Amino acid sequence: MTRTLLFACDLSAENRAAFGRAIQLAVDSGTRLDALHVLDPHLPRQALHDLEQAVVAEMERLLTDIREDYALPAPQALLQTVAGAPFEEIIREAHERQADLILLGGHRKRGEPELVAGTTLARVIRGAPCPVISAIHPVTQEWRDILVPVDFSLTCRHTLRETLKRFPEARLTLLHAWDIPGERELGSSGDFARWRDGELARLREQLEGEVDRLMGEVEAVPELRLELEQGDPLEVLLTRLRRQPPDLLALSYRGQRRQQSRLTARLLAEPHCDIMVCRAW
Structure with a gap:
C-alpha cells in the first residue's frame, strides 16, 4: 500500500506555510501527498458539486504556486474534498488511508489557550492514529x-x-x-x-x-x-x-x-x- 502524508488544506493564507511543508516532506520521504479539504455537509447538493470543482482547482493552483515559489519538486499527489465535520473526516481519512503522518496549519486564535480544546487541530491530535504536525513556519526554515x-x-x-x-x-x-x-x-x-x-x-x-x-x-x-x-x-x-x-x-x-x-x-x-x-x- 502506498505510504501517504495526509494534509488538511483549508485554503487560508495561514495554511500556505503548512502546504509548502507538506510538499517538501512528501518529496523527501517518497510518500504520496493526499491534500484534503472538508466541505460543509449542509450545503445544497448542486452547490456542493460546484464548490468541490472550484476547491480542487484552487488546491491545484496553490500546489503549483507554492512549488514555484520555493523551487520544490512535484510530489505524487491526490487532491480531494469530502463533506462533514473537519476533525472527524481528517481522522477517518487517516485511518482509511493508513496515513503515515497528518499535517495541518497552526491554531489561529493565538494567546487564547482556553479556546484550543474545541479546534480542529486539537481534536485531530486527540484522535489521530499517527503523528500530527502543526506547521506555522515557511519551508525555507x-x-x-x-x-x-x-x-x-x-x-x-x-x-x-x-x-x-x-x-x-x-x-x-x-x-x-x-x-x-x-x-x-x-x-x-x-x-x-x-x-x-x-x-x-x-x-x-x-x-x-x-x-x-x-x-x-x-x-x-x-x-x-x-x-x-x-x-x-x-x-x-x-x-x-x-x-x-x-x-x-x-x-x-x-x-x-x-x-x-x-x-x-x-x-x-x-x-x-x-x-x-x-x-x-
Missing part, C-alpha cells in the same frame, strides 16, 4: 534543531524513535525537567546541596545510559545533546521555547490528563515553532 522533552517513559521513547526515524540528519536536544523534594526547605544547607548534586549526577548517568541504549536501535546516530533543567516540566519547556525556540518540537501525547491537556493548549495557543505530536504507540 529547515528543521535542523529539534527539541524533544523526555522522561523516558514508553511514550517518550516512542516519540524519540519517531523523531530519529523521520529526521536522521537533524540535531536533537533532549530536555529533561527534574525536581528534588526538600529543595525549598533545605536548599541553603551544605549537606543537602552535596546530596542533591550527587543525585543529579546519578540521574544524568542513568539518562545518558538510556540514550545510549536507544541510539543502539537506530542505524544513523545523530548529533544529540542532553539537557537537565530544574523545575516543573511545563514551565521548564515553555521557558526553553521562549528563550531558545527550536525549529521543531517533538512532543509526546498521553491523552487527556489534566497536565497534558494544559501543556497541549499552551503550546498550540503560543506556538514558538512547528510541533510534531506523537501518540503513546
Whole structure:
C-alpha cells in the first residue's frame, strides 16, 4: 500500500506555510501527498458539486504556486474534498488511508489557550492514529534543531524513535525537567546541596545510559545533546521555547490528563515553532 502524508488544506493564507511543508516532506520521504479539504455537509447538493470543482482547482493552483515559489519538486499527489465535520473526516481519512503522518496549519486564535480544546487541530491530535504536525513556519526554515522533552517513559521513547526515524540528519536536544523534594526547605544547607548534586549526577548517568541504549536501535546516530533543567516540566519547556525556540518540537501525547491537556493548549495557543505530536504507540 502506498505510504501517504495526509494534509488538511483549508485554503487560508495561514495554511500556505503548512502546504509548502507538506510538499517538501512528501518529496523527501517518497510518500504520496493526499491534500484534503472538508466541505460543509449542509450545503445544497448542486452547490456542493460546484464548490468541490472550484476547491480542487484552487488546491491545484496553490500546489503549483507554492512549488514555484520555493523551487520544490512535484510530489505524487491526490487532491480531494469530502463533506462533514473537519476533525472527524481528517481522522477517518487517516485511518482509511493508513496515513503515515497528518499535517495541518497552526491554531489561529493565538494567546487564547482556553479556546484550543474545541479546534480542529486539537481534536485531530486527540484522535489521530499517527503523528500530527502543526506547521506555522515557511519551508525555507529547515528543521535542523529539534527539541524533544523526555522522561523516558514508553511514550517518550516512542516519540524519540519517531523523531530519529523521520529526521536522521537533524540535531536533537533532549530536555529533561527534574525536581528534588526538600529543595525549598533545605536548599541553603551544605549537606543537602552535596546530596542533591550527587543525585543529579546519578540521574544524568542513568539518562545518558538510556540514550545510549536507544541510539543502539537506530542505524544513523545523530548529533544529540542532553539537557537537565530544574523545575516543573511545563514551565521548564515553555521557558526553553521562549528563550531558545527550536525549529521543531517533538512532543509526546498521553491523552487527556489534566497536565497534558494544559501543556497541549499552551503550546498550540503560543506556538514558538512547528510541533510534531506523537501518540503513546
